[in-house]
Amino acid sequence: DQQVKQNSPxxxxxxxxxSILNCDYTNSMFDYFLWYKKYPAxxxxxxxxxxxxxxxxxxxxxxxxxxxxxxxLSLHIVPSQPGDSAVYFCAAIEVLGNxxxxxxxxxGTELSVKP
Amino acid sequence: xxxxxxxxxxxxxxxGKDVELRCDPISxxxxxxxxxxxxxxxxxxxxxxxxxxxxxxxxxxxxxFSAERTGGSVSTLTIQRTQQEDSAVYLCASSQGWDKETxxxxxxxxxxxx
Numbered sequence: 001d002q003q004v005k006q007n008s009p010x011x012x013x014x015x016x017x018x019s020i021l022n023c024d025y026t027n028s029m030f031d032y033f034l035w036y037k038k039y040p041a042x043x044x045x046x047x048x049x050x051x052x053x054x055x056x057x058x059x060x061x062x063x064x065x066x067x068x069x070x071x072x073l074s075l076h077i078v079p080s081q082p083g084d085s086a087v088y089f090c091a092a093i094e095v096l097g098n099x100x101x102x103x104x105x106x107x108g109t110e111l112s113v114k115p
Numbered sequence: 116x117x118x119x120x121x122x123x124x125x126x127x128x129x130x131g132k133d134v135e136l137r138c139d140p141i142s143x144x145x146x147x148x149x150x151x152x153x154x155x156x157x158x159x160x161x162x163x164x165x166x167x168x169x170x171x172x173x174x175x176x177x178x179x180f181s182a183e184r185t186g187g188s189v190s191t192l193t194i195q196r197t198q199q200e201d202s203a204v205y206l207c208a209s210s211q212g213w214d215k216e217t218x219x220x221x222x223x224x225x226x227x228x229x
Contacts, residue, residue, distance in 0.1 A: 044220045100171060
């Protein structure tokens with residue numbers, strides 16, 4: 001049962017426009033979320049995170065919004081650049097014993113930014 | 116500084132053989148995680164190490180999978196009697212330890228079982 005869902009497998013936007021990537025989750029116990037970016041043949045790279053005590057977190061061109069009542073988060077990239085073309089993964093932290101936190105990933109959305 | 120490294124980068128093996136995958140975490144990181152990305156399955160958690168404590172093996176798919184972490188640093192993931200469904204990218208990540216610390220991923224080992 002998929003606890004973190006990214007329903008759009010792909011997204012194409014024009015350079016300079018806004019990219020909006022969406023993510024839904026089912027477990028109301030999740031209280032920390034992250035976005036990772038992945039290029040082919042590389043491991044995921046951390047982009048931005050948000051705690052459930054906030055509804056927005058911004059870092060440069062990247063902003064993550066969290067709507068707890070809807071169990072929905074989104075990543076906005078403004079303005080989009082061709083170098084942003086990659087697969088974007090939404091993830092939630094599930095706390096483990098012994099201080100750990102495993103990442104529960106969505107299926108990913110492949111973003112293509114066209115010049 | 117150096118990131119997480121993994122070896123080999125690619126591994127092709129025959130069904131039934133054993134394989135060992137290696138992960139060198141970022142120096143000073145006490146937490147180490149293994150994940151895998153299978154076709155059609157997404158990224159899934161396998162095992163977690165924290166310092167010298169007993170690992171959390173809750174994500175291992177079968178008893179053919181095992182992992183160890185020597186000296187609180189390098190980790191080896193072993194798959195015995197490999198099956199075709201084990202074909203995947205195996206990713207290692209490390210962090211400074213707490214549950215919400217950022218996990219930094221290595222480039223992965225691409226395993227193909229023929």
